[in-house]
Amino acid sequence: GEEVAQTPKHLVRGEGQKAKLYCAPIKGHSYVFWYQQVLKNEFKFLISFQNENVFDETGMPKERFSAKCLPNSPCSLEIQATKLEDSAVYFCASSQSMAAQETQYFGPGTRLLVL
Amino acid sequence: AQSVTQLGSHVSVSEGALVLLRCNYSSSVPPYLFWYVQYPNQGLQLLLKYTSAATLVKGINGFEAEFKKSETSFHLTKPSAHMSDAAEYFCAVSDSGGYNKLIFGAGTRLAVHP
Numbered sequence: 001g002e003e004v005a006q007t008p009k010h011l012v013r014g015e016g017q018k019a020k021l022y023c024a025p026i027k028g029h030s031y032v033f034w035y036q037q038v039l040k041n042e043f044k045f046l047i048s049f050q051n052e053n054v055f056d057e058t059g060m061p062k063e064r065f066s067a068k069c070l071p072n073s074p075c076s077l078e079i080q081a082t083k084l085e086d087s088a089v090y091f092c093a094s095s096q097s098m099a100a101q102e103t104q105y106f107g108p109g110t111r112l113l114v115l
Numbered sequence: 116a117q118s119v120t121q122l123g124s125h126v127s128v129s130e131g132a133l134v135l136l137r138c139n140y141s142s143s144v145p146p147y148l149f150w151y152v153q154y155p156n157q158g159l160q161l162l163l164k165y166t167s168a169a170t171l172v173k174g175i176n177g178f179e180a181e182f183k184k185s186e187t188s189f190h191l192t193k194p195s196a197h198m199s200d201a202a203e204y205f206c207a208v209s210d211s212g213g214y215n216k217l218i219f220g221a222g223t224r225l226a227v228h229p
Contacts, residue, residue, distance in 0.1 A: 004158075033216065041203065043219040056214040091158060100209040101147045101166040104217060106158040 002026060004107035006092050007074075012113045013082045021110045022074040025094030031055070032075050033093040033104055034067060043091075049075065050098065082114045117142045117208050121220035128227055134193040136223045138180075138206030141187065147209040148189045149217065150180055154202045162204075165189060176200070201227045 005024040013019050025032050034046040045059040049069040060067070064083075069075040079086055089111045093104040122137040140146050147166055151159040163174025170182045180191045191204060203224050207217040 031215075035217075041205075041222040043205070043207075043217070045216040045218075048214065048216060056216060058214075059216070093159075095215070098215045100211065100215050101164065102215065103149075103161050103164065104215075106151075106160070108158045 004092055004094050004105055005074075006090075006107035006110050008110060009108070010111050010113070012115065014115055015084060016081050019079045019082050019086070019112055019114075021077045021090050021092075021112070023077070023092030023094075023107060024074045025092070026105055029094035029096050029105070031095045031098055031102075032069055033095070034075075034077050035091045035093065037089045037091060037109070039088070046077070046090075055098070079112075082112075084114050087112060087114045117146065117211060117218055119148075119206050119208050119218060119220040121204075121206050121223050123223055124221065125224045125226065128196045128225070130198055130227055130229055131195050134178075134191070134196045134200065134225065136191040136204050136206075136225065138189045138191065138220060139187050140189060140206075140208050142208060142211060144211045146211070148180075148182065149207045149209070150174065150178070150189075150191050151205045151207065152202050153205065153222075159205065162191070196225075196227045198227050198229070201225055 032049045036044045047057045048055040067077045089109040091109045093106045095102045118141045149164045150162040165182045173179045206220040210216045
């Protein structure tokens with residue numbers, strides 16, 4: 001598609017439950033990025049992929065967070081045993097290349113609320 | 116390490132007035148800089164980006180930004196504010212470590228009043 005698609009738009013989970021978010025990049029884009037935007041608008045990089053391969057995972061809290069990009073499937077970000085501080089908006093972005101000047105196109109985000 | 120600082124978390128202007136949103140960067144290498152806009156409950160939309168081709172960059176919706184290496188700044192301006200410009204604006208720098216992740220400033224909320 002011409003836009004980055006993210007589902008669901010909203011997600012509510014009780015503390016300790018699992019949350020799974022999905023992202024379909026723009027058709028033809030090989031690079032996918034996940035960012036977390038917390039309440040004070042701070043954006044935190046989580047992970048990036050080149051096709052199905054992890055490119056950079058330096059931002060991932062590895063204990064509970066995992067992500068995948070499989071061929072012919074939306075990319076996913078999964079949080080096992082959610083915590084209150086995981087409440088945030090999770091954005092997916094895609095780009096055509098990994099050149100530093102390449103534009104990243106953002107999806108509308110998934111708003112996760114952990115109660 | 117690279118970083119971006121946006122001075123002023125809130126800026127308020129009258130409709131028709133000049134918009135100036137400030138962004139300063141820290142980078143040991145020539146940076147690639149971006150301005151994104153976020154409307155309520157939406158994702159980020161690229162306004163413009165600096166890629167070293169020209170220091171004055173024109174973007175969408177009448178916005179422009181000037182890269183000033185001596186001041187390590189990339190301030191966003193628009194000559195005449197419109198009510199529809201009310202949004203959150205984020206300045207970002209592309210990570211120079213080869214992984215291209217974006218490092219964002221804290222954002223500036225622009226309010227436009229009649």
